[in-house]
Amino acid sequence: MSHIVIADLHKRYDAVEVLRGIELSIPQGSVLALLGPSGCGKTTLLRLIAGFEPLEQGRIAFGAHVMASPTVFVPPERRGIGYVPQEGTLFPHLTVEGNIRFGLPRHADRRRRIDEVLALTGLDGLGRRYPHELSGGQQQRVALARALAPNPALVLLDEPFNALDLDLRRSMCEDVIGVLRNTGTTSILVTHDPGEAFAVSDQLAVMQSGVIMQCARPETVYWQPASPAVARLTGAAIFLPGHGLGRTATCALGALPLHDGDEAPGGAAMVMVRPEQVQWQADGPGVPARVVRHSFRGDHTLVGLALGDMRLDLRMPSLAAPPLDAQGHVYILGACMAWPEPTA
Numbered sequence: 440m441s442h443i444v445i446a447d448l449h450k451r452y453d454a455v456e457v458l459r460g461i462e463l464s465i466p467q468g469s470v471l472a473l474l475g476p477s478g479c480g481k482t483t484l485l486r487l488i489a490g491f492e493p494l495e496q497g498r499i500a501f502g503a504h505v506m507a508s509p510t511v512f513v514p515p516e517r518r519g520i521g522y523v524p525q526e527g528t529l530f531p532h533l534t535v536e537g538n539i540r541f542g543l544p545r546h547a548d549r550r551r552r553i554d555e556v557l558a559l560t561g562l563d564g565l566g567r568r569y570p571h572e573l574s575g576g577q578q579q580r581v582a583l584a585r586a587l588a589p590n591p592a593l594v595l596l597d598e599p600f601n602a603l604d605l606d607l608r609r610s611m612c613e614d615v616i617g618v619l620r621n622t623g624t625t626s627i628l629v630t631h632d633p634g635e636a637f638a639v640s641d642q643l644a645v646m647q648s649g650v651i652m653q654c655a656r657p658e659t660v661y662w663q664p665a666s667p668a669v670a671r672l673t674g675a676a677i678f679l680p681g682h683g684l685g686r687t688a689t690c691a692l693g694a695l696p697l698h699d700g701d702e703a704p705g706g707a708a709m710v711m712v713r714p715e716q717v718q719w720q721a722d723g724p725g726v727p728a729r730v731v732r733h734s735f736r737g738d739h740t741l742v743g744l745a746l747g748d749m750r751l752d753l754r755m756p757s758l759a760a761p762p763l764d765a766q767g768h769v770y771i772l773g774a775c776m777a778w779p780e781p782t783a
């Protein structure tokens with residue numbers, strides 16, 4: 440399989456258009472993370488790629504082979520795709536090996552392949568256990584091993600670690616994506632968690648209401664989101680009223696440069712920076728500010744600053760937080776984004 444290209448994809452359930460012109464291009468061996476709020480159409484998109492649903496408009500092609508269009512429909516078993524759904528999809532009456540064997544063709548050297556995928560997914564020695572004798576994380580590894588066993592060229596991961604707690608989920612996800620990278624398998628990971636998406640993807644596609652709003656390298660999506668909505672969906676963001684002119688936007692935090700290649704809208708603008716760009720110093724350049732509030736959060740403290748009439752919460756290491764009433768200056772590290780001020 441080579442490049443996966445999805446063009447102008449539309450899908451409707453009754454009167455509701457759930458996918459509205461999806462365009463994606465996924466190079467062979469790369470990882471695409473699909474991030475978006477609940478109900479935006481992520482699972483529907485995976486199901487169309489897997490061939491579990493027909494499409495009404497558009498095209499899905501793997502290299503030169505069209506898999507789906509209004510006139511072509513290659514059935515799921517002939518697409519060479521592994522699907523790892525959300526938790527709870529193992530056959531409870533089969534052992535780990537039995538679950539993995541299920542997806543393998545009869546003529547294959549099944550014993551050897553089962554041993555290979557057990558080793559690949561870190562499940563050595565667990566082949567004779569039943570699903571209820573495994574932890575949640577181990578069960579999801581079995582689901583991955585089962586998906587990988589037939590050597591698919593594309594693996595679709597639909598929030599497969601949702602049931603695990605945050606730390607385990609992130610480390611598990613990195614492990615699993617590592618396995619997929621080592622085997623040169625192209626993968627699409629659906630997730631609600633921007634941190635997980637940033638950590639593992641080559642491309643991050645942000646989706647809302649059936650539309651891909653931006654698809655780019657994770658760093659680009661984070662620092663240069665295509666819209667205020669993308670900024671909010673990918674992390675905390677500070678929005679300030681201001682003015683744009685050429686490569687600079689001016690707001691309560693001063694005159695800020697725009698990112699390379701970006702141009703500010705002329706006139707009234709909505710300026711965006713990430714909270715960690717806001718820095719405090721007792722003296723030196725920057726906008727004068729006074730500490731008016733402290734909220735201790737353990738590893739960090741939210742420090743409330745008053746800049747004239749404006750209030751701003753700054754996240755600082757607890758030990759470095761300036762005392763209440765301290766007078767100092769705030770300045771911005773790096774560049775900002777600016778969009779035309781919404782008129783409505």
Ligand SMILES: Nc1ncnc2c1ncn2[C@@H]1O[C@H](COP(=O)(O)OP(=O)(O)OP(=O)(O)O)[C@@H](O)[C@H]1O
Pocket residue numbers: 452457475476477478479480481482483484
């Ligand atoms: N078979 C179906 N029939 C009718 N509507 C459906 C069907 N499947 C999904 N939908 C609707 O399509 C929309 C997109 O659903 P989808 O499951 O793709 O979203 P999602 O982004 O994966 O959500 P989540 O993150 O909660 O899993 C939702 O409004 C959902 O109710």
